[in-house]
Every structure is written in structure tokens, then in C-alpha cells.
Amino acid sequence: MPNDRDPHSPHAWPGVCGLRVLVTGASRGIGQSISASMAAAGATVAVTARDATGLAETVTTIRDSRGRVQSHQADLADTAALPRLVGEATASLGGVPDVVVHAAGAQARGPALEIADEDWDRVLSINLTAPWRLSIEVARAQQAAGRHGSHIFIASMLALTSRPEVSPYIASKTGLLGVVRALSTEWAPSGIRVNGIAPGYIETALTRPLFERPGWREATLARVPMGRFGEVDDIVGPALFLASSASAYMTGQLLTVDGGWTSS
Template sequence: MHDRPTTPLFDLGGRTALVTGSARGIGFALAQGLATAGAAVIVNGTRDDTVADAVAQLRAQGLNAQGRAFDVTDEAAVAAAFAQWDQDDVAIDILVNNAGIQFRKPLVDLALSDWQRVIDTNLTSAFIVAKEAARRMIARGTGGKIVNIGSLTSEAGRATVGAYTAAKGGIKMLTRAMAAEWAAANIQANAIGPGYILTDMNQALIENATFDAWVKSSNPSQRWGKPEELVGTAVYLASAASSYVNGQIIYVDGGWLAVL
């Protein structure tokens, strides 16, 4: 019997990954998955305590993790974080723009301030953080990976989540704009569109019997997805395996969009 040769395609050893909004939920699962694939991960959130707790959980699993709390919608705070990493000789090779919020209200009742908060958190933050990361990736000349987190609503509208839908549709097109501008610098910018996933942000929907039944009946897989089921796609898009994949959004939704 011959030993199978190891493949470097999905190995993230020697890379550093910043995952925004990763103290819990999908972001934490992605940080854990990238670290398991060999990356040194930087956990991000808005609170020092939740970031520290997430880092401790990852380190307890033997994974390489550190943390930094900052608001991804605050351009000065983002710039300060990257300036500190420059001083510490930390180079971000992989950026996962995951931070996001949800706010449900009919468009005719939606206050401009709530609209703006959702847009800022789910769309503008990806631009702010990616701009800082890409500048450094370009200057180093070694390329990089940007993975933006979209949604089913990057493709399909849903009632009462108009601002979120607009933001996630924007993520799809921002990803394409990043590819158009940065591909020549060997930066691959792609996105993941999760389906209905079992997360804290969806807890009210999960506990709503009518909505839970609708999710299961409208999806060919007849179930909600799990955060860890997004990890394989994230590792692929963060690795050498996707070196000629650029400007794409991959939907991980159990087949929901296929049968709309």
C-alpha cells in the first residue's frame, strides 16, 4: 500500500486570517475552521470580553488564535487596528468579512437610521476593512484572499428585511468590483451566500413554528444549515485551491435557491 501524497491545496499553514464578527455564530465557526486548516486567526468583535472568550475557546483546542475588538463600521478604528498589526509585523493574508446584523421591519415603517445602521454594518464595513487589507496585500506583492459573507438575499428578496437584502445584494456586487480591481495583484475576492443557518441571530425564527416549518418545507434538504457547514467553502476560498476563482458568490443553502 502506498501512502497518499499530501496536498497543499487546502493547507492554510503560514497564513494569517482576520475574521470580522467572529466572537460567536457563523464567524466563530469560520475562524475555528480556518485555524483547523492551519491559519493563525484573529478573532474580532465589538467587545473585549466576548473576543477574549472566543480566543480562549480556540486556544483550548490547540489552535493559533489572537483577538482584537473594534467596530468594523468605524473607519478610524479599522485603520488603527491595521496600523498596530503593521507595527507588530502581522500580515493579514486572508480576510473574511463576516460581521453583520439583522433588523426586521416593513420598508414603509423603516427609519432611515435603522436602514443606515444595517447598510453600514453589513456592506460598508466590508469595504472599509477590505480596503485596508488589500492595500497591504498589494504592497507586499504576495496576493491574498478576501471572502465576503453574503446571503440568500444576495439573490432573492424577502419581506421585512429590505435593508439587509439591499446590503447583501451589495456584497455580491462589491465582491465583483474587488475582483475587477485587485485580481491583477493576485488577490482573489469571493463571497459565500449562506442559507437559513442555526445561529443566535436567527433564534427568533427558529423558535417560530410557522417559519421553522416553512424553512424545512421550502428547502430540498428539509432542514436548517449548521454554521460548520460553511467551513469547507470558506477554506476552499481562502486556500490555493481557488487561485483562479474570482468575483464569485457560492451559495451554501441546501438547494433552496435551486427550486425557487
Template sequence: MVDSGPFDLTGKLAVVTGARRGIGKAIAEALAAAGADVIGVSASLEAHDSAVGKAVAAHGRTFTARRADFADRAQVRALGAELAGLDRPVDILVNNAGAIERAPAAEHPDELWDHVVEVDLNAQFVLSREVGKSMIDHGVRGRIIFIASLLSFQGGVNVPGYAAAKSGVAGLTKALANEWAAHGIGVNAIAPGYIATDNTQALRDDTDRSRAILERIPAGRWGRAEDIGGAAVFLAGAAAAYVSGTVLPVDGGWLGR
């Protein structure tokens, strides 16, 4: 298939995890606007009439809903096997599903650490391994996009499991890119800045912390989920054909400050 432009995803099949709301929903909609059909995955995604499904359909693309709990390794393996066995191979995998747990490191219980690392790192590898192998076996010049974080570069406060997992995502991005670039599979990550989603609600509700964050962002505002969509379309298409192993910050200038 010949793309009509560097950002054209017509005919592509994209899988977006954590697609029910927030960044995942925005990415699914952006990929659909660029021409991709979408399989959306979430632990609580409605089988029909979901907001993300309606958004994708509004662009004239097909949407398929799947449920999986990314804290359950067996469910992630089953999802990977299903995606690898589709008659229509997956072209784009966006690993967006994630979790965050807040507690000071000295009081951070094992179960919070284990939950976040399982969802944010282990599940990402298991699913990417299965879909990536299928891409190689089918000769698909696919794209795998991880959602990293500013905490892939920094340590954060009161989120040791999240910081460790997202640092691991940055390393996993590079490791898979090193192995799979020769197969024509682009593996990259997006590191969102402070985006106004459920994950950052506690920070936005803290007046002093929110003010301090805004003072540090050169763009002068919290990011929107839609701000991540364009980066996803770029990394998913021909425009990023020679981009490999990159963690792309979309942060309003935070890291450059």
C-alpha cells in the same frame, strides 16, 4: 512557502470579523484546523479566554483578540490601519461582522437602515480597501472572503436594509475581484442559507415561518455555523486559486429549489 495540499493554510494569518460566536467563530475554528493563525475581531470580544480563542488554540494555532465596533467608521479605519501595519502581513480576511434589523419597509426608520448598511456594506469596503492595499504593497497573494446572503439573490421580507447591503456585498465582491485578481488576490463571497444563529432566532421562533422555510430546503434542516467553515477553508487556500468574483451559496439547496 509551499503548501502541502490544496486546503493547507499552515503559516497563514487570517483575520475574521464578527468572530465571537456563530458563523464567525465557526470560520475561525475551521481556518485554524487547516493551519492558520487567527486574529479575531468583534465589538465585544473578550481579550482573554474567549470561546473562539480557546477553539483556535485547541488546534495549536495562535489567537489574537481585537475589538472594533463596525458601526463606527473611525474604529474600522483604525483597525484597517493596524492590520495593514502588522510586521506579519495578513493573508486571509474574512468579512463576517454583520447586523440585521427587522421592520416592514413602510415603517423602516432611517436609523435602522443606516446602521445595517454601515455595518454590512460600508465597513466591509473600508476594511477590505486597507487590507487589500497592504496585500498589494507586500506582494501577498491573499484571500478576501465576504459573507453575503441568500438575500444577495432575493429580496427577503421586512429586512430592506439587510437585503440592500447584502446585494451590495455581492457587487463589491465582483468589483474588487476584477481589480485585484491580477495581483494574485482572490476575492469571493459565501452566501449562507438559513443558519441556526442569533440572526435567525426570530424566524426559528415563528412556528409557521420556520416550517415554511424547512419545507423549502431540500436538505430538510436548518444549516449549522460549522457548515460555512469548509467553504471558507476552500476559498482561503490554494484549491480556489482560479476562483474569482464568485458568490458561493451554502444553503442546503434553497436557491436550486
């Protein structure tokens, strides 16, 4: 069964209260849920995404709950614009972000022999290059301000295993695990922690084509030891934990949230 605890309840995670948080991919799915939860826990949140409509819905949801949120529409594939995004987020948050959550993602499905070069480039750009460069910009600002920080990368259980016909996605998410390890080692002396979360199968706009395939849901669910697919709110608790001082001695780690898939 899903978690009984409401991750969006105010001050459910007091260790997050007062933090400044930047969340990408905040217009839908995991990014949207994490944004709302960070705000409910008392953080001031800057949300960003390409989809202006979805981003506006996120902002409305948070403000209706009396959360503090600022919106910045941006295309993360335009990596040259990332320094400006960090500057704008810093201004709107009233200071350098304490936490950055990389939840934006892209997918390209099909046999490896049929994947177009432009699809490979797009997935790697959004899933791997953009979060790496954005974290570089945030960490540069954090170090200049003498602040500690937490960088949270939303990876995938496919960083640890494999499935057919998603080779660009697997390559990008496996690369994120390398980024987590490398940056955590470099930035630990500055008090900047870098960790990742590896969700299992969660029905979102990105995965919906899979869930709609005849027979896929039943066959895949049979391999999940917990007997259910994940929900976006299942990723909220790990994100709040990694953002807060509760994980102060953790860096370079990947928290796998997959119902037991990778251990079975």
C-alpha cells in the same frame, strides 16, 4: 444529514497552514466557527468583534485546541478606526493578513414602511460599508507588501432572492455581491482574489427571532430541498476552500450554501 467530516480537525485543509487570517464577527456564529477552523487548519488567526465576552470565548476555544490566535476588539461601524485595526492585526500576526473573512453582520426586521432611518444606516454600515472599507485597507497593505491575498465576504442567499420585512439586510447583502464583482476585477492583476459565500437559513443569534416565530420553522423547512436548515459548520468548508490555494483560479464568485433553496 450534516457533514460527517469534522471541519475543525487539525490540518484538514493543509492549503491554509501558515496563512495569516483576519476574521470579523468572530465572537459568535459563522465568524466564530470559521476562526476556529482556520486555526485548526494551521493558520494564525486575528479575530475581531464588538462583543468582548464572545471574543474571549473564541480565543479560549482556539487556544485550548493549541491554535494560534490574536484578539482585537473593535466596532466596525467606526470605519475611521479600520486602518488602525489592520495595523494592529498586521503587528499581531507578524505580517500583512493573507486572508480576510468578513463575517460580521447586523439585521433590522419589519415592514419597509416602518424601518427607521437609523436602522437602515446601521445595517448598511456594518454589512456593506465596513467590509468594503476594511478590504480596501487590507488590499492596500497587501499590494504595498507585494503579497497575494484572498478576501471572503459572507453574503446571503437573499443577495439572489427576496423575503419580506428585511429590506435593509437584502439591500446590504445584494450590495456585497456588487463589491465582490467590482473588487475582484480591479485586484486580480495584483494576485488578490475576492469571492463571497451566500448562506441559506442557519440558526444563529442573528436569525434566532425567525426560528422562534410560531410555525416559521416548519413552513420554511418545507421549502429547503435538502430537508434541513444549515449549521455554522456548513460554511466552514467553503471558507477554507476560498482561503486556500485550492481556489487559486477563482475570483468574483459567490458560493451559495443554502440546501438548494435558490435552485428550487
